[in-house]
Amino acid sequence: MYLKQLAALVATAVLVSGCQTTNPYTGEQEVNKTAKYAGVGALAGAVIGGIADGGDGALKGAAIGGAAGGGYGYYTDRQEAKLRAELQNTGVQVHRQGDIIQLVMPSNITFDSSKSDIKADFYPVLGSVAKVFKEYNKNLIQVVGHTDSSGNDKINQPLSQARADSVAQYLIAQQVPQTRITAYGKGASMPIADNSTKAGRAANRRVEINLLPPPAKTRSKG
Incomplete structure (x- = not known):
C-alpha cells in the first residue's frame, strides 16, 4: 500500500x-x-x-x-x-532568473546625458517600484549603475556609482528600509550589448535593480 x-x-x-x-x-x-x-x-x-x-x-x-x-x-x-503590472509601458524591463528578479532601467528614461539626477518624469515610475518593494519586503535590493565605454574609467565609474546612489536614495526616501539596499557602480565593465554601435551603447547605459533572496535564516522565518 x-x-x-x-x-x-x-x-x-x-x-x-x-x-x-x-x-x-x-x-x-x-x-x-x-x-x-x-x-x-x-x-x-x-x-x-x-x-x-x-x-x-x-x-x-x-x-x-x-x-x-x-x-x-x-x-x-x-x-x-x-512589478510587471506596475511597470507596463514604462520602458523598465522585468527579468526573472530562478528566485532573482531584475529590473533594467535604461538611462534614456532615468537620467539626462552625463547626469546623475533622476529625470522628473521617472519619479512616478520609481515610486511604483518603491510601493511594490514595501509590499514585498523580504528581498535584498541591489542597485547597480552601468555606463557605455565612451570616456574612461575616471568618468564612467563615479557616474555609474552616482546614478546607483540616486536610485537607492530615492527608494529610501520612499520608506524602503535602508538596511535592505546596497548600491554599486560598475562603470563600463559589464556591457550587455556592442559598444561599437549607437544602439549598443544606449543599452549599456542603464541602472539595474536586483531583488535577491534573503539569507536562509531570514527566509525560513517567513
Whole structure:
C-alpha cells in the first residue's frame, strides 16, 4: 500500500512540476515556477520522510516539502506579477532568473546625458517600484549603475556609482528600509550589448535593480 501511495505521489509531483502557464505579458508558454518548486519539494520530502518513517513519513514529508518548496517561489511569482503590472509601458524591463528578479532601467528614461539626477518624469515610475518593494519586503535590493565605454574609467565609474546612489536614495526616501539596499557602480565593465554601435551603447547605459533572496535564516522565518 505504501509503495502505491508513494508512486502516485511522485507521479503527481512530477506532473505538477511540469505544468505550464501562458505569460500574460509575452504570450509565451513557461513552466509555472511555484508548481515547479512545490513539486521538487514534495519529491524531496517524500524521499526523506520515507527513509525516516516509512509510508506515513513519506506522505508527511511530501506535504511539508511541497509547502516549503513552493513558499518562496510563490512569493517571488506574486512579486514578479505585481512589478510587471506596475511597470507596463514604462520602458523598465522585468527579468526573472530562478528566485532573482531584475529590473533594467535604461538611462534614456532615468537620467539626462552625463547626469546623475533622476529625470522628473521617472519619479512616478520609481515610486511604483518603491510601493511594490514595501509590499514585498523580504528581498535584498541591489542597485547597480552601468555606463557605455565612451570616456574612461575616471568618468564612467563615479557616474555609474552616482546614478546607483540616486536610485537607492530615492527608494529610501520612499520608506524602503535602508538596511535592505546596497548600491554599486560598475562603470563600463559589464556591457550587455556592442559598444561599437549607437544602439549598443544606449543599452549599456542603464541602472539595474536586483531583488535577491534573503539569507536562509531570514527566509525560513517567513
